[in-house]
Amino acid sequence: MNLSLVDPFVLAQDCPEVITGRLREQHIANAPRAGSGHSTSIRFSHRGDLLASGRHDGIVVVFDIETNGVARKLRGHTRQIQSLSWSTNDRFLLSAGQDWKCVLWDLKDGSRVRTVRFESAIFIAELHPKDHMIFAAALFEDQPVLVDMSAEVPVKHTLPTAPRRSQTEREKATEKQAAQDAKQTTTVTVFTPSANHILAGTNKGWLNIIDTRTHEVLYSYRVTNSLIVLIRMTQSGRDVVLNSSDRIIRTFLLPDLSNPNLDFDMLELKVQHKFQDLVQRLSWNHVTFSSAGDYVAATTYMNHHVYIWERGQGSLVKILEGTKEELSVLEWHPFRPFVAAIGVDSGRVWLWSILQPQRWSALAPDFVEVEENVEYIEKEDEFDIQPLEELHKRRLDQEDEEVDVLTIDPVKTNAQHEPGEFRMPVLLDIEASDSEDEIVAVGAGQFRRRSPGAGKEYMNDDEVGVSGDEVRRTNGSTTGGTKRRRA
Template identity: 95%
Template sequence: MNLSLVDPFILAQDCPEVITGRLRSGHSTSIRFSHRGDLLASGRHDGIVVVFDIETNGVARKLRGHTRQIQSLSWSTNDRFLLSAGQDWKCVLWDLKDGSRVRTVRFQSAIFIAELHPKNHMIFAAALFEDQPVLVDISAEVPVKHTLPTVPRRSQTGREKATEKQAAQDAKQTTTVTVFTPSGEHILTGTNKGWLNIIDARTYDTLYSYRVTNSLIVLIRMTQSGRDVVLNSSDRIIRTFLLPDLCDPKLDFDMLELKVQHKFQDLVQRLSWNAVTFSSAGDYVAATTYMNHHVYIWERGQGSLVKILEGTKEELSVLEWHPFRPFVAAIGVDSGRVWLWSILQPQRWSALAPDFVEVEENVEYIEKEDEFDIQPLEELHKRRLDQEDEEVDVLTVDPVKTNAQHEPGEFRMPVLLDIEASDSEDEIVAVGAGQFRRRSPGAGREYMNDDEVTASGDEARRANGSTASGTKRRRASKRGVAFAWGSEKVKGVNIGGWLVLEPWITPSLFDKLGRSDILDEFTLGQKLGKAAALKILQEHWDSWVTFEDFQKIKDSGFNLVRIPIGYWAYDTLDSPYVKGAAPYIDAAIDWARGLGLKVMIDLHGAPGSQNGFDNSGERISAPTWTTGDTVQQTLEIFSTISTKYAQPEYQDVIVGIELLNEPLIPKLDEGTVRQFFRDGFGRLRETSDTPIVLHDGFLPTSNWNGFLTPSDNNAQNVVMDHHEYQVFTDALVALSPDAHVSAVCSASGSYSGADKWTVVGEWTGAMTDCAKYLNGLGIGARYDGTYPGSTKVGDCKWQNDISKWPQEYKDQTRKYIEAQMGAFETRANGWVWWNFKTESAHEWDAFALIDAGVMPQPLESRKFEVIC
C-alpha cells in the first residue's frame, strides 16, 4: 500500500467497512496475524500450516508436520517462530527462517488451544480435552510438562462453606482455554463450568478465581496492554473485563474483585458467538455468529453496536483483527476461505502530480497559450539530457509509522522462491522442465502400490507355521490421470512396518520394551494397555515415515507406494488394538499426490488374522479369520475404506485398493475366500470403478482365471497380487546366488499365466533369512541353523550391515535384483519392493541398497545381461 496516495482522512478510520479480498489455500480452520501484521498464518483441515503475505495475498510458506486439522496458532513476539496445535494430539514449533520443525510435543489427549509465552518461545501453555492444562518447556530435546490447576481458588469463606458435592464438582472441571498475559508472568484460563482463573506462571498456583458464568468458556482474548479481557462463553453472552496491573507487587489477589464492564448479546435472535476479538487499540469488540454470515462490531465506550459486516454467504468461524489496521479476517465454515474486510482507499493522485485536480462536476477546459506549440527538436533533446542528469533515489525507504514494534536487526522471513512450495487459490504445479500450470481442483492425491510378500517359498513357509513378516508402509502430488494398468509398469515400494508393526522392520521398538510376551501389535495393546500402547505408536507413526522419505522414493525413480493398514485403523472391534492410524493414511496420500506418486491401499490385517503371521497384526498358530462373524466385519471395514478412497477425487492418485493381504488359503476354506472376494468387489463397485486388488492366496495366479473377469458378471478393473520370496524354506535359503537367479525364471510360471493385470506386490533382494526377527520375535534363522528344525547353511555375521558386504556379494545381489525386475516387468505388470527401509535388515532395505549402489539407479539401468 502506497500511503502517499491515500487520503489521510481514510487512514484515520478505525473500523473496517467492506469485503476487500479473500485468501485460499486448502480448507482453513484456524488463522492468526503475526505481531507486525505483515503475515497471516492459516491452519488447514489437512494439517498443513500456510503463511500468507498480507500485502500480496500470496503464500509465503507451507509447513507440513500435522496429519489432522489445525486447532490453534500462536506467534512468538519477534514473529520468527510459530506454534501450531492439531487434532493429531501434538504441537509443533516452527522456525520460519527455514520452515523447519524446532520441536514436536505429543500429548495423550486432544488439544483445545496452545499459546506461546510472550517472552520465551520455548515455553507454551496448552488446554487439553478432558485432561489437566499444562505449561510446557521445550528448551531441551525432551519437553518438560508442568501440570496447571483447574480447580478454582475459593475465598476462605467459600472454602468453609463448600460441600462435598461442590468439591466433587470442582474436581471434575476441565480447562478449555489458556492465554498468557503480555508480561508472561501469569496465565488466564477458562473452564467448562464458567470459572476464570489467574495462575502464576512460575509457581503454577492459582492466585485468583472468578465465576463468570455457569456455562463453558470458549475463548479468552486480551488487548496488547493486557489490561482488557474479552471472554466468549456458550451462554450467548460476550463479556469484557478490566484487569488491574497483575505485576504490581502491592496487588492483593485476596482483595481483587473483577467486574464485568460490558455484556454484548443479541436479545432478539439469541445468537451464539463463534469467535470474538479486540480491535488493534481495544476500542472495539468483534464477533462472528453461529449459523450466520455476519460479523458484529461493538464500540466499547458506550457498549453499542456500531457495524455489521456483510458480504459472505456462509457461516463464519474464527475471527482475527489486524494488530494495527482496520482490517478483519474470518474463516468461512463451508468453503474454508479466509475473507478479508477493510476500508476502500481511493488514491490521491495529486500527491504525485501537483497539477492534478480532482473535480466534482464538469469544468470547461481552457488551453494554455503554448500548450500545443511545436517545440524545436534541439530543445527537446536538451531537456531529455538535463533530465538524465537528475539522480533518482530508488533505495531509500521512508519509514512508515504504525503501531507495530520495529527494532534494528528484527527478524524478516526470507522470501521463498521455490514455486513448488508457493501457491494461492490455485496452486502451481510443475508439468515439465521449466513448465508450470495451475493445479486442478482437488489435485494432490496420488498413490503408490502396497508391497505384499510374494513367494514361491513363502507359501511353504506359511503352511509350516513360520512367521515371516511382510509389512507395508506409509502429502501431495500433482493431480493427473489415473494409472493405465494395461500399458504402464508399476515400479513401487512398500511402506511397511508403519501402520502395521512388524518386529523385524523395527526391532528396537520391541527390544526397548524388554518383554518376551509382546510379539506383535496385538500383544502390544494387550500387555501394556491401550494408553501406553498409544503413546508408543504415536511416536512411531510420527517418526518412522516422513515427507522426506516420500521425496527420496520419488527421487529414486519409484512411481508408486503401497500402504499396508490394519482393520483397527477404523474400528478395533473390542480388541486390544489401538485406534489412531487413519489420519496418517491421508497424510501419506497427500504427500504422494504432491510428489506425483501413485498409491495402493492394502488392508493388511483382518479380525482374527487371515494368515497367523505377525504382519497381520496378530501372530498365532492358525488363522481364525473365517470363524464367527469376522469375514462380515472385514467387509464392513473394507466398505469404510472404499467409500472414502474410491471416490472420483482420489482416482488420479489411488491406483487400487487391496481387499485383503495374504489370506493363507492352505489353512482357510478356499470357497469362503472366493465369496469374500466377490462380496468385496461388489462393495467397491457401489462407489466407483477404482481397481480392486486380490491376493492370490499363495496359489498360482492361473487358479483365478475366469474369476471376476468380463465374462464373469462383467467384472472390470481387477488386479491380481502375487508375492515372491526365496527365503522361507530350508531348500530356498540353501540355494547359491546363481541358483537364486535361475529360480527367478522358473518361478515366473506361477504368475505369468493370469487373465488379469498382475503385479508382484512384494519381493526382495534377500537370499538369506538372517534379518533379526524375520521369522518372528524370538525365532532364529534357517540360514544359520537357529530356526527350529533347520540345517545350517552359513553364518549371519554380516548380512544385516551392508557396509560389511564383500563386493562379490553386492554384485550377486544386484544380479538377483535385476533378474527379478526384468521378469516382473516382462511377464507381469510390474512390481512393488518390500520394504522402503528397515532399521537393520539391509537385504530388504531399498534406501540402503540404493545408497550402496546395489539396487539399480536409475531403476531401468542394468549391469548384467537379461536373464529371463
C-alpha cells in the same frame, strides 16, 4: 512512509467496511480445486505482514499479506489444526493439531524445532510472549499444562483448574462442591502480555488468573455458568474479551497484574460490557479485539455476518457481510482496519478492509478536487512570455534550501522491521512445492490424479528428528497423494 500522502479521512477510519477479497492459495487457474486448502484456524503475526492458516489436512500455510500469496508451507500434522500462536519476534510458530500434537516451527528454514505429544485433544496452545520455548495449553478433559520445550524432552507442568476459594468458603465447602471443583476442566488458556500470568477459562464459567512461576491460582471469578470458549486480550493486557457458550460476549478491564502491590484477595473484576443479540439469540463462534481494543468483533453461529461493537458506548457499529457461508475463526490485523475470517463451508480466508478511493488530484499536479464549480481567475502574469534562460536561472537560484536525504525519521507504526530483526526468507520455489493437491497439472490443460500415498511420508515419520526441509525435498521429488489417514 506512505502515511503522509494518504487521505487523512481514510487514515482516520479504524473499522473495516467492505469485503475486499480472500487469500489466494492456488495460482494454477485451470486446476480444479480438490478439497484441500480448507482452513480451520488463522492467526496474524505480530508485525502484521504474515497470516498463518492451519488447514483441515494438517498443513500450516503462512500467507504474505502484502502479496496475498503463500509464503511457506509447514507439513507435520496429520489432522486438522486447532490453534496457532506466533512468538513475539515472529520467527517461531506453534501449531496445535487434532492429532494431539503441538509443533513449534522455525520459519527461518521451515523446520520443526520441537514436537510435543499429548494424551488428549488440545483446545488451544499459546506461546509464552517472552520465551518461545514455553507454551500453555488447555486440553480436553484434562488439566491444562505449561510446557517447557527448552530441553530435547519437553517438561510438562500441570496447571490447576479448581477455582481459588477463600478460607471461609473452603471451610463451608461440602463434599459435593469439592467433587465438582475437581471435575472442572480448563477450556482456554492465554498468557498476559507481560507473561507473568495466565488467564484460564473453565467449562463451568470460571475465569482463573494463574501465576506463571508458581503455577498457583491467584484469583478466580465466576463469569457465567456455562463454558468459556475463548479469551482474548489487547496488547496492553488491560482489556479482556471472553466468549462463553451462553451467547454473551463479555469484556473486562483488568488491573495492572504485574503491580507488586496488587492484592488478589481484594481484587474484584467487573464486567464492562455484555454484547449479545437478544432478538435472534445468536451465539458467537469466535471473538477478537480490534488492534487498539476499541472494537470487539465476533462471528456468528449459523449466520453469515461479522458483528462489530464499539467499546466506548458498547453499541453495535457495523455488521460485515459479503460471504455466503458461516464464518468461524476471526482475526483482526494488529494495527490496520483489516479483518480476516474463515468460511466454514469453503475453508477460504475472507478479508474485510476499507476501500480507498483514488484521489484524482494525485494524478496531475494542477488537478484540484473541488466541491462545486469554481470560476477561474487568471493571474496577472499567467500568460506572460518570459525569456526561457532567465526563467531557468531564477528557478535554479531559488533552490537554496538545505535538504537532508539521509536522516531517517523514527516511525510510529509497529509494522517496521528493525535492522537485524528476523525476517522470513523469501522462498522462490513455493509454487513447485505447492503440490499436495490430489490433481496435478502435467501439461498444458492436462491433469491427472496423483498416485496415492506419495508425498505424505511425513505422516509416517515419528516426530522430532525430521526437519521440515527434508520433508520438502521428498515432496519435491515425488508427487503427493490422497488423503490417507493413519488409523
